[in-house]
Amino acid sequence: MGNNSLFLHLLLALLLGHVKPDPDPLQDYCVADNKPKGSFFTNGKPCIDPNLASPSHFCTSVLSKPGNTKGNVFGFNVTLTNTVNLPGLNTLGLTLARVDLSENGIVPPHSHPRASEVTICLKGSILVGFVDTSNRLFSQKLLPGDSFVFPKALIHFLYNPDLNSPALALSGLSSQNPGLQLVALASFTSKPSIPDQILAKAFQITGQDVSRIRKNLGG
Ligand SMILES: *[C@@H]1O[C@H](CO)[C@@H](O)[C@H](O)[C@H]1NC(C)=O
Secondary structure (H helix, E strand, O other): OOHHHHHHHHHHHHHOOOOOOOOOOOOOOOOEOOOOOOOOOOOOOOEOOHHHOOHHHHOOOOOOOOOOHHHOOOOEEEEEOOOOOOHHHOOOOOEEEEEEEOOOOEEEEEEOOOOOEEEEEEEOOEEEEEEOOOOOEEEEEEOOOOEEEEOOOOEEEEEOOOOOOOEEEEEEEOOOOOOOEEHHHHHHOOOOOOOHHHHHHHHOOOHHHHHHHHHHOOO
8 A cells, every 4th residue: 555545544544433442453463572672652562573473472371370359459350461471462452351359349440441341251240330421331240151341431340249259250352552440549549639629529528538538449
């Protein structure tokens, strides 16, 4: 494709609103170079010489071990593939996530600004849901083998209602860098903080409530 027709193609794609989650790769693969010489900024990671690519660049065991769910108040641990532990996924627009939930654990309401997500429950039961932009909740209880999709950027949660056994889910995300914003943490533990009076008005609570919530969330 010549430069001109590429430009026209891009312009047309923009006009028609064909916005892709991640740009398509222009070659078979672009194994991430995690130690590039010098510092420069690219959209994604630069690639190693394709002749140096090996099968191990396309393989990882990072999802084989359960995450420790005791490390946070919510009782979840998410392990992600990324361009460091799986350099072959650079530019492919994919992430795989292992979601471990403790007994009664929750991945609290959050959003991925750059990715849709499809999740499959592998162990236990998981109550999942997302809220659309008209504030409607779509929620389901998943059992092992059941899958659910969360549309891009919409706020969603995963909850293990079982008080006695942990739960496990696996998620695919449509970006190599989906991004994550937890609603509670973004609101109450940002650095620097959102001023108390703003949170008090936004959530219709008192200044004392704001302090208590900040403290509970470790902010
Ligand atoms: C998730 O689990 C891993 C592996 O046990 C651990 O190193 C990490 O600190 C845990 N993360 C959190 C937020 O608890």
